[in-house]
Amino acid sequence: MAKPRIGIYGLTGCAGDQLAILNCEDELLDIVNAVDLRSFSMASSSNPEGEIDVAFVEGAVCQQRDLDELKEIRSRSKLLIAIGTCAVWGGVAAARNDIDREKLKEKVYGPSGSFLESLPVKPLGEHVKVDLAISGCPIEKEELINSVASLLRGDLPLLVSFPVCTSCKMHEYECLLVKRGQLCLGPITRAGCEARCPGLNRVCRGCRGPVDEPNAASEVALLKERGFDRRDIINALATFAAPAEKLAEQIVGKEPACQSAQDASQAEKE
């Protein structure tokens, strides 16, 4: 059987997922031996491209050239796999989609920023068909290797879909939300990270995106009940996962996520 032709691509993002692939040092030679690597610009300057069987794409669609490249990759790939939270959920770049693009450009770059071309930030699945999503910021090495091994035998991998709370309990980490009253998104965030942050006494910030059926309304309610500011809650929800912003809107009403705390408390009173 011919080796599957693979391409690894990056749209707008920090390139951390491509780096995570390169960091699979012990397995890298096995991976390269098992596939026909047609494109991986971070690792090689010689990329023959052409028709490919599996495209791994990281980063979010933030500008027209991202979209053009994504559509071009999709058109010559049998399977397209979104890797990393930006590609799967929009990621950090999508956290401010609620602000008008023109205003945003001016805020960040000043009047000279108006020539910049910028689209509302979307994950790959909003523009093209995505066959498999491997979330993570960055992706976990084990999930990547497990996915490649599954794809090599014609299967899709079984990725973790349960929440971080479950992993946290399996490791017997102290619950930062219940026991220490901290703003933790573990209950609605997809695990696969072995609850690394709570294990290091840091709350879950939702970097792997939401579980399939996040009960965001209950998460927001329980955080509000514990005295957290609504702005902090919305910001936390929107940091990594664009859909959470929509969820938050449904729950607490549409408001710019970055407004001042004063405005937020005023709105609360109203």
Next chain:
Amino acid sequence: MRIIKLKKEHLRDFVGSLSAFGKLYAPQARGEKSFVLKELKDLSNLRLDYRRTILPPKKFFNRPDETILNFSSDNGYQAAADANGGRRVLFGLHACDIKGLEILDWVMRDGYRDEKYFQRRERTAVIGVSCEPDESCFCLAMQADNVETGYDLFLSDVNSCYLVTVRTSLGDDMVNANQELFQEVGKDTIEAFKKKTHAHARKLDDMCDLSVSQMPELIELEYMSDIWKDYAKRCLSCGSCTMVCPTCTCYDIRDEVELDQQRGTRKKRWDSCFFPDYAAVAGGENFRAEAYSRFRYRYLHKQDGFVAKYGRSSCVGCGRCIEICPAKIDLRDVIKSIEGVT
């Protein structure tokens, strides 16, 4: 049975001596306000004032995530070496957790007997210690406030000493290896023990106004009730309650194949009936697609189906699910809602 007395000043010496009978595990602090059962490497870390550990002792017998077999195209299927198969002593278990292990035994014995589970159980000594209940405890309602079996030794706190109940020959060996630490029980200690026992029972009774005697019938009758939907609105399906439950046994099995496609491992990991994919089957059907049906299922199983099969609920009233629920869902409130007594 034999009952003897251990002065508290001798407790450490006795606990220290137990490592001769296997790797010693005992309750110790974790983080700021939590406890875990872990290997006791320093006797000064022993915390018998704990209320409950994050995970119950089931973790020693059903590991949260473990490799059960290895396979390869050359050697076929080979059982994985058991890293948890050595002799162990679990010191400091409360009555509810000992009852939880007994219930777990019934489940693991029925149908397909889980040999690895019982190998681990048989090589593990259990030493119970009496407890001080807190606001999440309801063991009395679940008939798990006292255990008559399931332990080798049980230490009951009687002020300046422990009454030590010797239940098995292994427990007897542990005592005999330390004869000099023990004394006969005097009349004063017997009186103090009675007083303490009565006070404990009264305290549990005062704290616990729960009755589950009609639960199977009421759950069946209220199957279509909106109560389940109301609670499910708050439930995060985070799985915490099932992970920390002493008697939840569900697990998932998956195969992970190496990149060379020649070797792989079969892994077993705890699962939860709260997860959306728990009752999903091939073809995309899901028997419990909605969150409320999964929430209801936990009660159906623990307070109804289990009673029909084993004559009692599989809940032991340890309070872990109450303490850990981020949404503050209290199992006792759910039961009371079903009973219509809220």
